[in-house]
Amino acid sequence: MERLYTEQLQVGYGERPIVQDLTITIPDKQVTTIIGSNGCGKSTLLKAMTRIIPHQEGSIVLDGQLIAKENTKALARKMAILPQTPESTPGLTVGELVSYGRFPYQKGFGRLTKKDIEMINWALEVTHTESFRHHPVDALSGGQRQRVWIAMALAQETEMIFLDEPTTYLDMAHQLEVLELLEKLNKEQGTTIVMVLHDLNQAARFANHIIALKDGQLIKSGSCEEVITHDVLAKVFQIDAVIGQDPRTNKPMCITYNLLKGAAKHDQKAIPLHGVRSVSS
Template sequence: MHSLQGQNVTVSYGTSTIIDQLNIDIPRGKITTIIGPNGCGKSTLLKSMARIMKPDGGTIYLNGKEILKQSTKEIAKQMAILPQTPSAPGGLTVYELVSYGRFPYQKGFGKLTARDREMIDWALEITGTIQFKHRSVDALSGGQRQRVWIAMALAQETELILLDEPTTYLDLAHQLEILEILYSLNRREHRTIVMVIHDLNHASRFADYIIAMRNGKILTSGNPNEVMTKEHLREVFHIDAEIVQDPRLNKPICLTYDLINQDEQKRIKLGV
């Protein structure tokens, strides 16, 4: 069963078509990573699926219903979105920011209920940010702040979580920390997670399903062993990659790579 689907989705910026007649199915209860070169339409696709951008054509379905025919609160109870560079008003405490995730459930004057506070504390605990709850968001490091943003998305209590490059600007240890939190959440809570991610080895390590894009189209999709191949990476990224199997995780990893020459790039584009 698919929790999020797009049929014939077309998205443009001005006169430039970024995504053209794209079909996509996000498997429920799995971790899906979207990979591809810069400017291929990954973030545009994620924003369209999250209803941040309205497609010029096609239809997106959330749990079987057209997303554009659902109210904002209905969608917010089913799907949380963490953009690439989230920003918050200055002076907010961690607890206040995470409490914003409870907005879809609030009525009247928006006073937090016992259930709201329970979910906020749970989100702070699972992301390891409970000790920062009274601290200003502005005073946190990049890694701490990113965990707090994820806590806000978790407090929203949705089955589906979309994240646009959640490890950007983080060092290696903090990248791994964030991805392991999301992996644990998927395995323990069965949340459906969709991430745009640049690091191919992270995409392979943490994903059940990978979607590879180039020039606004999906070139291939499947499990990591199906997508992380020498042939597919040549087509998607125009690189000659050495792929080996990680002996600990039994997942493919890109050991090293070189750029392919211009003539071969032209042949790939022409499909010859």
């Protein structure tokens, strides 16, 4: 059974539609990346699917139930979301922030149970953030802070984690650190990961499934090989892309590109780049 999907979804702000007539499925226990140009509705879709914002038309279904009618705490036990620029209270420690992930399970005065403490310790351990448990979050580096926020999501003990541009403002090493952590969580814990990424090669490298949007509508969804193609990228980004193959992962990668407007059409069948093999468009 498909756990999470949308049907003819429409989301907007006021009278301005952002996501229009969108029908997609999120594969369970896989890594899905959402790609598209700025303003195409990627973040809006993420927020709607996690019920941060309401949708106007259509439906979002999780485990056979409309999420619009799901109990808030019950929903928070199934999915966690990390926004694009999460912020914490100044002076809040890492341990305190991660403990907030246990909110959906707390009752009464909200005291931490033995299970809560076990989950917090596990989340700190798996994200390698235990060593700065007592450090203020705002004193950490960008990569460390991102791992701490992921730890909070893990402490929430959900089977799905949604992340809106988790590599924004991070250098190349810290980007890989965060993406490899998410990949590890997916492979070892079976966590369903859904994230918005701007870097096409990172999207292809770490995803099992890609959703490409333009102007709030679905252009293509499927495997990396089905989505990272010359024709799809031309429709989504208006670029004339040269697609090759990553020599380490064998997945498609965008080697170079020109703006499609006024750009000459190039032969995509042969790309002599240090043995990198071309993927035909």
